[in-house]
Amino acid sequence: MSDGLLFRCGACGQLNKIAAARRFDAPKCGRCKQKLDTTGHPQDVSDAELQRAVASSPVPVLVDFWAPWCGPCRQLAPHIADLAGRHAGKLLVLKLNTEEHRETAGALQIQSIPTLCVYANGALAFRQPGAVFGPQLEAVVAPFL
Template identity: 50%
Template sequence: MAIYRCGRCGSINRVADQRIKDRPVCGRCKAHLDTTGAPQPVDGAALEQAIASSPVPVLVDYWATWCGPCRVVAPTLDELGRRNAGKVLVLKVDTDADPAEAGRRRIQGVPTFVLFNGGRELDRRSGVTSRADLERWIETKAGQPSTRASHA
C-alpha cells in the first residue's frame, strides 16, 4: 500500500501497489493523483492537514526563491521524493510566500528540513545535504519508510 497526497484538495489517499500505474484518483475530489513522489508546494494550512493525517513520514523543505543553497538541494529532494514515492511525503514551504508558517515553526534559516511523523515534529536539520544522508536521517528518526507504508 502506498500513500499519496492529492495536489488539489490535500487529502491523503491509500493506493494499492498494483493500482499505481492505473492513474488513480483522489477518493475525495476525484482529481488524478500525482504518484511520482515529486515534492509538492504547500502553505501552512495544507501543511498542517498533511502532518495531522499522513500515516507515513512527512519531510518538509522550508526554502526561499532567492536562496542559492535551496536551489542546489532542490534536485536532491526531487530524487528523494521520487525514490520513496508512497513511503514518504515530501512537501515544500516557501518562507517568503508564507512567513507566518515559517515563524510558527521557528524557521531561522533556509534551507531547513523538518521531519514529522504521527502528527508531531521528530527532528530538523539545516543546510545542503545528500539524498542518502536525508534517507538515513528519515529511517533513523521515523523508522524504515517502506515498513511504515506497508502497515498504513
C-alpha cells in the same frame, strides 16, 4: 500502511491510500476525482495545507522550508525530488516557501534555509538546518521509514 501507498492530491490536498499494484493505473483522488500524481514529486503547500497533511498523514512527512532566492535551496531541490521519488507512497514530501508562507517557519523559529523537518505521527520528529546531500540526506528520513 504495508498494504498500500499514500499520495496527496495536488488539487484538493486529500491523502489517498493506493494499493501498490495499482500505483500506475492512473488512480484518482477519492474526494475530488482528479488524477493523482503517484511519482512522489514534492508538492508546494501553504501553512494551513501543511498543518492538515502533517496532522492526518499515516506516513512520515518531510518538509523542505525554502525560498526562491536561496542558492542552497535551489541546489537541494533536485536531490529532494530524487529522494521523494525513491520513497514515493511511503514518505510524503512537501515544500513550504518561507517568503510566501511565514507562519509555520516563524512558529518553528527557522532562522536559516533550507531547513528540512521530518514529522512522524503528527509531531516534529527531526530538524536539519542547511543543505545535505547523498547519504546525509537519506539519513534524515531513514529512521522514520
